[in-house]
Amino acid sequence: MTDIIAHLKQGSEAAFKELVAQWKGMVYNTALGILQNEADAEDVSQEVFMQVFESIGTFKGESQISTWLYRITVTKCLDFLRKKTRKKRWGKVYSLFGAQNELVIDPPEFHHPGVELANKERAQLLFKAIARLPDSQKAAFVLNKLEGLSSKEIAGIMDASVSAVEGLLHRAKQNLRDQLEDYYRNQD
């Protein structure tokens, strides 16, 4: 991997291609878990690799490349969600004045392609609840559940202590439990 970084720093396109081939799944899967939209996830994944290409010179190798990539991905995804919320909010204001703007519409339901068929409906419900979590809880939960990362690894990515990440994961699970309880209680 250090060879790829060294070659990438020299501007090698082959090294960049190799890096993308190796890490695109990890970046895309994380983005898809947070954004819950395939087009948005692809868009953000491209932006992540564009940033890697531009700022590879600043990568000192102090952390693993995967940690660095995860960090960029999470930051970009959360920025993307904030922008989307801002667009939605202003879209409502503009519509009051009759302005014709591109509407930001979320697809009604999200299916992760990697979920087993038997769990499809339950996973869809869980993703709906994940979308309502606060940003940091959402990121920590997705990294833990979809990427299978430990609290220590997530702490490295989110630049937080292990106990802080464990707290985030605990609160995320409690929030999800509360939402699901409301859902199942009102189902009948």
Added chain:
Amino acid sequence: MKARRDIEQEINRTLGSLDGVQRAEPGDFFFTRLQARLARMREEPTDAWERFIGIISRPSVAFSALALILAVNGVMFALNLPTTGRQEQAALQQAFADEEYQFGIANFYELEKPEQ
């Protein structure tokens, strides 16, 4: 109404529905699309106007600007409230203007009448 135990079971099963999930992969030709985007980015310099719009359309910036405009309006209104001194000055100016330019005369027939 479901029993408490049933609900608990449903929640646990739903929370576990992502266990063993496979990693999703982007569509084919991801690198080709990435290359095209990089090439586009090199061709087009970042649009300063778009960046400016992005900054001013932030709710915090927009609401701060609105609050500032309202505050300036309030201050200007407070500064221009009629005071006794100003009212006297205005009355004097009005009296002078009436006398000098004969604002009390409504039509020019009266203007032609010699003063008695």
